Amino acid sequence: xxxxxxxxLGIGFILLIILCFIIISIIVAFSIIWNECSxxxxxxxxxxxxxxxxxxxxRDEEIxxxxxxxxxxxxxxxxxxxxxxxxxxxxxxxxxxxxPVEIFYLGKDELDNEYMKELEIMENISLVNIFDYYDxxxxxxxxxxxxxxxxxxxxxxxxxxxxKALALKFSKFRHIIILxxxxxxxxxxxxxxxxxxxxxxxxxLWRDMHEDFSQGVGxxxxxxxxxKFKTIGKMLKNLSTHSNEQALHKLGxxxxxxxxxxxxxxMDTVKHSLGVDYIANINENAEIIYGDFWGDKDTYAFGLKLxxxxxxxxxQKPIFMGKNWKGQFYGHSxxxxxxxxxxxxxxxxxxxxxxxxxxxxxxxxxxxYALPHQVPVLRNLEIMGYDYENESRGGYKNTxxxxxxxxxxxxxxxx
Numbered sequence: 541x542x543x544x545x546x547x548x549l550g551i552g553f554i555l556l557i558i559l560c561f562i563i564i565s566i567i568v569a570f571s572i573i574w575n576e577c578s579x580x581x582x583x584x585x586x587x588x589x590x591x592x593x594x595x596x597x598x599r600d601e602e603i604x605x606x607x608x609x610x611x612x613x614x615x616x617x618x619x620x621x622x623x624x625x626x627x628x629x630x631x632x633x634x635x636x637x638x639x640p641v642e643i644f645y646l647g648k649d650e651l652d653n654e655y656m657k658e659l660e661i662m663e664n665i666s667l668v669n670i671f672d673y674y675d676x677x678x679x680x681x682x683x684x685x686x687x688x689x690x691x692x693x694x695x696x697x698x699x700x701x702x703x704k705a706l707a708l709k710f711s712k713f714r715h716i717i718i719l720x721x722x723x724x725x726x727x728x729x730x731x732x733x734x735x736x737x738x739x740x741x742x743x744x745l746w747r748d749m750h751e752d753f754s755q756g757v758g759x760x761x762x763x764x765x766x767x768k769f770k771t772i773g774k775m776l777k778n779l780s781t782h783s784n785e786q787a788l789h790k791l792g793x794x795x796x797x798x799x800x801x802x803x804x805x806x807m808d809t810v811k812h813s814l815g816v817d818y819i820a821n822i823n824e825n826a827e828i829i830y831g832d833f834w835g836d837k838d839t840y841a842f843g844l845k846l847x848x849x850x851x852x853x854x855x856q857k858p859i860f861m862g863k864n865w866k867g868q869f870y871g872h873s874x875x876x877x878x879x880x881x882x883x884x885x886x887x888x889x890x891x892x893x894x895x896x897x898x899x900x901x902x903x904x905x906x907x908x909y910a911l912p913h914q915v916p917v918l919r920n921l922e923i924m925g926y927d928y929e930n931e932s933r934g935g936y937k938n939t940x941x942x943x944x945x946x947x948x949x950x951x952x953x954x955x
Contacts, residue, residue: 582787584828589791592821593846596814599821603710604813610733611640611713615704616721617650624721626655629665636728639717640664644707646699647671670703673710679824682831698826701836704802705823708840714810720803723888727878732806737879742808743815743851745840746876746886748799749858753785784832793845798853802837803888804876812849819843854879860908861887869908 598604612632616625625643632641643659645651645667651660659665670676681698708718717729737744785795809816822829822839829839844851854877862871876886 582784582790582832585784585787585832586790588825588828589822589842589846592818592825598813598817600709600817604810604816607712607714607810609640609713610715610730611642611711611717612637612729613707613711613713613716613718614641614643614721615645615700615707615718616643617645617647617656619653619655621721622650622653622655622659626659628719628721628724629659629662631724632729635725637725637730638664639730640666640713642666642668642707642711642713644668644670644703644711646676646703668707668710670706670710674706674824676702680827682827698830698835701830702823702826705819705836705839708805708807708809709816709820711809715806715808717806718802718804719886720888722890723803723886726875726884726887729885732878732885735806735878735880737852738806738808741850741852742811743844743849744806744854744879745851746801746804746854747857748801748837749860749874750799751857753788753795753797753799787832797841800838800841800853801858801874801876801888802835802840803874804886805840812844812847812851815844815847815849815851817843818846822846852879856882858888859884861905862908863903864906865903869906871908875907 614625614628616622616628629641632639641664643665645656648669650656651667656667660667676699679699679702704718708716715733717732719725719729732738732744735744788795788797807816819839819842822843823836833839841851841853856877858874858876860869860871861873861875862869864870871890873890874886874888875884876888877883878885
């Protein structure tokens with residue numbers, strides 16, 4: 541009898557240790573996420589923005605004096621994004637685009653692949669090394685805040701965001717359509733320069749999926765989602781807003797400003813020369829800006845607004861394009877519309893790069909319109925073996941590798 545009691549006590553003690561371990565794991569993991577993802581009070585953001593605004597003159601007037609003509613700009617390089625850029629350029633020509641294309645790449649090593657070599661010999665295509673204009677190696681990125689995931693664990697990705705803003709400034713074209721390499725045009729984009737909104741504003745931006753800056757972002761933290769810790773999930777959602785609202789308030793800006801999707805934008809860079817210079821300057825301060833805001837995407841509106849220049853934001857939020865897989869909608873792309881008639885113009889393939897699963901590919905595409913204050917989640921496609929980004933580019937493979945990079949949950953304690 542005593543042996544049975546001792547055995548029960550031993551089992552109870554082991555279960556108690558396991559329970560304590562689970563509780564401690566949750567507390568530690570939550571504290572790590574809270575510490576790394578929480579934003580500051582916006583004071584540093586305010587100092588940077590006001591410091592930029594104090595200089596009301598262009599830093600590089602000769603650059604804007606040389607700009608001329610119309611063109612399309614892509615940021616791409618290396619085997620992954622080089623392949624996407626090649627697909628994009630071929631698609632543009634099939635859609636009837638005759639505009640010259642500049643492709644900005646991040647260093648000479650990004651040319652050493654078959655895709656960039658093919659692009660290099662194509663007619664009306666020019667490859668530009670961003671390092672010829674700006675030394676990206678001197679950039680610093682935040683170690684905490686909203687930008688910690690995109691920059692602390694992925695410096696190349698952060699540099700890519702900055703490069704897009706710099707390409708807007710250093711491109712030889714005056715009238716520019718900037719596209720992400722994975723953003724395909726569903727019709728000829730050249731007509732954007734004939735848009736009545738471009739004629740009036742000289743700058744067209746598109747909305748992101750979130751309603752405005754006050755809207756929280758859904759967070760899937762693996763174990764929390766799987767184990768249905770709803771209270772913790774709500775706390776994480778409240779923590780993870782897409783911006784620091786206090787930062788906007790310090791500049792007297794409203795959090796009801798629409799968030800911007802920077803996968804595409806159109807701009808007259810001479811008409812908006814001060815705004816373009818501000819945009820570049822803002823992104824050069826990535827260590828501060830990316831800590832409070834998610835990458836470069838909203839900096840295009842910030843720079844124009846800081847310069848007091850008007851711009852147009854397409855009111856239609858992105859439409860989700862995806863597949864119905866086993867009764868669930870899996871969004872793989874954003875659809876953005878032509879501003880004059882709301883016809884489908886861009887397909888930003890957020891989660892549709894290099895998909896090889898034939899069962900998935902053979903499914904018909906469906907469309908889902910987001911209601912106000914609704915954010916349809918672009919679901920992770922790891923159930924079909926999808927790799928989101930190439931590791932050599934600082935990306936992550938599915939969520940498993942992402943959590944490894946986050947060192948979730950205990951390794952951070954010893955760093």
